[in-house]
Amino acid sequence: xxxxxxxxxxxxxxxxxxxxxxxxxxxxxxxxxxxxxxxxxxxxxxxxxxxxxxxxxxxxxxxxxxxxxxxxxxxxxxxxxxxxxxxxxxxxxxxxxxxxxxxxxxxxxxxxxxxxxxxxxxxxxxxxxxxxxxxxxxxxxxxxxxxxxxxxxxxxxxxxxxxxxxxxxxxxxxxxxxxxxxxxxxxxxxxxxxxxxxxxxxxxxxxxxxxxxxxxxxxxxxxxxxxxxxxxxxxxxxxxxxxxxxxxxxxxxxxxxxxxxxxxxxxxxxxxxxxxxxxxxxxxxxxxxxxxxxxxxxxxxxxxxxxxxxxxxxxxxxxxxxxxxxxxxxxxxxxxxxxxxxxxxxxxxxxxxxxxxxxxxxxxxxxxxxxxxxxxxxxxxxxxxxxxxxxxxxxxxxxxxxxxxxxxxxxxxxxxxxxxxxxxxxxxxxxxxxxxxx
Numbered sequence: 001x002x003x004x005x006x007x008x009x010x011x012x013x014x015x016x017x018x019x020x021x022x023x024x025x026x027x028x029x030x031x032x033x034x035x036x037x038x039x040x041x042x043x044x045x046x047x048x049x050x051x052x053x054x055x056x057x058x059x060x061x062x063x064x065x066x067x068x069x070x071x072x073x074x075x076x077x078x079x080x081x082x083x084x085x086x087x088x089x090x091x092x093x094x095x096x097x098x099x100x101x102x103x104x105x106x107x108x109x110x111x112x113x114x115x116x117x118x119x120x121x122x123x124x125x126x127x128x129x130x131x132x133x134x135x136x137x138x139x140x141x142x143x144x145x146x147x148x149x150x151x152x153x154x155x156x157x158x159x160x161x162x163x164x165x166x167x168x169x170x171x172x173x174x175x176x177x178x179x180x181x182x183x184x185x186x187x188x189x190x191x192x193x194x195x196x197x198x199x200x201x202x203x204x205x206x207x208x209x210x211x212x213x214x215x216x217x218x219x220x221x222x223x224x225x226x227x228x229x230x231x232x233x234x235x236x237x238x239x240x241x242x243x244x245x246x247x248x249x250x251x252x253x254x255x256x257x258x259x260x261x262x263x264x265x266x267x268x269x270x271x272x273x274x275x276x277x278x279x280x281x282x283x284x285x286x287x288x289x290x291x292x293x294x295x296x297x298x299x300x301x302x303x304x305x306x307x308x309x310x311x312x313x314x315x316x317x318x319x320x321x322x323x324x325x326x327x328x329x330x331x332x333x334x335x336x337x338x339x340x341x342x343x344x345x346x347x348x349x350x351x352x353x354x355x356x357x358x359x360x361x362x363x364x365x366x367x368x369x370x371x372x373x374x375x376x377x378x379x380x381x382x383x384x385x386x387x388x389x390x391x392x393x394x395x396x397x398x399x400x401x402x403x404x405x406x407x408x409x410x411x412x413x414x415x416x417x418x419x420x421x422x423x424x425x426x427x428x429x430x431x432x433x434x435x436x437x438x
Contacts, residue, residue: 143156
C-alpha cells in the first residue's frame with residue numbers, strides 16, 4: 001500500500017480497524033496473515049503505547065487465547081514473560097471454605113498464563129510490523145463515517161479519507177467511534193477503582209493465583225515471572241482514594257494485611273495504577289458495515305480475569321468470518337457476514353456480562369444471609385469435581401463453539417463440533433468446513 005498519502009486522497013481497503021490497543025492489534029495480525037487489505041487507525045503513536053509507564057496491568061491469557069496468539073505468530077515473543085497459572089484459590093475473607101482449582105484435574109497444560117500488557121503490546125506490534133497490506137495510521141482519529149456504494153466512507157481528523165468494506169471498532173469500552181456511529185450503550189458504574197501494581201516477595205508463588213472477596217471489593221494476587229506477583233484490588237472509590245495518599249511502605253502494609261504472609265515479606269516494584277470500573281454494554285454489536293469487537297461491544301468487570309479472553313474470541317470469530325468471505329470472493333461487510341458474527345458472539349458475550357456482574361454484586365456486601373449462601377456455594381463446588389472441571393474449562397476458554405484458531409488441533413478437527421454447543425452449517429450461521437483462498 002502506498003505510504004505517501006495526502007489529505008484529500010482516498011484509500012480503499014477491505015477492513016478498517018479503529019483502535020490500536022491489544023484487541024485491534026490482534027485483529028490486524030489475524031486478518032493481515034489472511035491476506036486482507038487493512039488500515040489500522042489509532043489516536044496515539046504506537047510507540048507510546050509500549051512505554052513502561054503506559055499500562056501497569058497484566059492479563060490472564062486463557063489456553064484458548066494462547067492458541068490464537070500462536071496462530072498469528074505472536075506467542076513466541078510472549079512466552080518468555082508468561083507465567084503459567086497452575087493453581088487458583090478462590091474464597092471469601094475470613095471463611096475456611098473455598099475452591100481450589102488445580103490444572104492437573106483437566107490435563108498437563110496450565111490453566112492459563114499471566115502476561116504483562118506491555119509484553120502483549122510489543123509482541124502484537126511485532127506481529128503486524130511486516131504485513132504487506134496493512135496501513136498503520138497513528139496518530140490519527142476518525143472524525144466521520146458515511147455510508148457509500150459497497151463501502152463506508154471514513155474521514156480522518158487530518159482530512160485523509162478511507163473507503164472500507166468493513167469497519168471493526170476495537171477502541172475499548174468508551175469508544176468514541178461507537179458514539180460517532182450512534183450506537184447506544186448501557187452502563188453501570190461500580191463506584192470502584194481497580195488498584196494495580198507489582199509486588200516482589202520472599203517466597204515463590206509456585207504458579208498459584210489467589211482471589212479473595214471482601215465486602216468492599218475483590219482482591220486478586222496473580223503470579224508473574226520470578227518472585228513477583230501482580231495485585232488487582234477492586235476497592236470502593238473513597239477507600240481507593242485514601243490508598244492513593246499512602247506512601248509505598250504503608251500501602252504494602254495494607255496489602256499484607258489483606259493477603260497475609262503466604263508469600264513472606266513484600267515490597268512494591270514500580271508505581272501503582274488506578275482504573276475506574278464501569279460495566280458498558282453496547283445495545284448492538286453490528287451496524288451496516290460495522291462490527292464492534294471486544295470492550296467496544298461490552299466491557300466487563302475484571303473479577304474473573306476474562307475481559308481480553310472474551311475480546312479475543314470476538315477477534316478470532318470475526319477474522320474467521322472475514323477470511324472465509326474474502327476467500328470466496330464475497331463482501332466481508334455485507335449483512336450476511338455481520339449477522340453471522342453477531343449470532344456467533346451474542347451468547348458468549350451476554351453470559352460473561354451476566355456472570356461477572358452477578359459475582360461482583362453477590363460478593364460486594366456483608367449481609368449475613370448472603371455470606372452463608374456464598375460460602376455454601378463455594379463449599380459445594382469444591383466437593384463436586386465435575387462442576388470444578390466445568391468451571392476450569394470455561395475459564396480456560398475451551399467451551400462453546402470456538403473459532404478454529406482456538407481449537408486443539410490434536411483433539412478437535414475443524415470438521416467436528418467443539419464444546420457444549422453443536423457446530424452449525426454455513427446456512428445456519430456458522431462454518432465448520434475447509435477454508436477457501438483466492
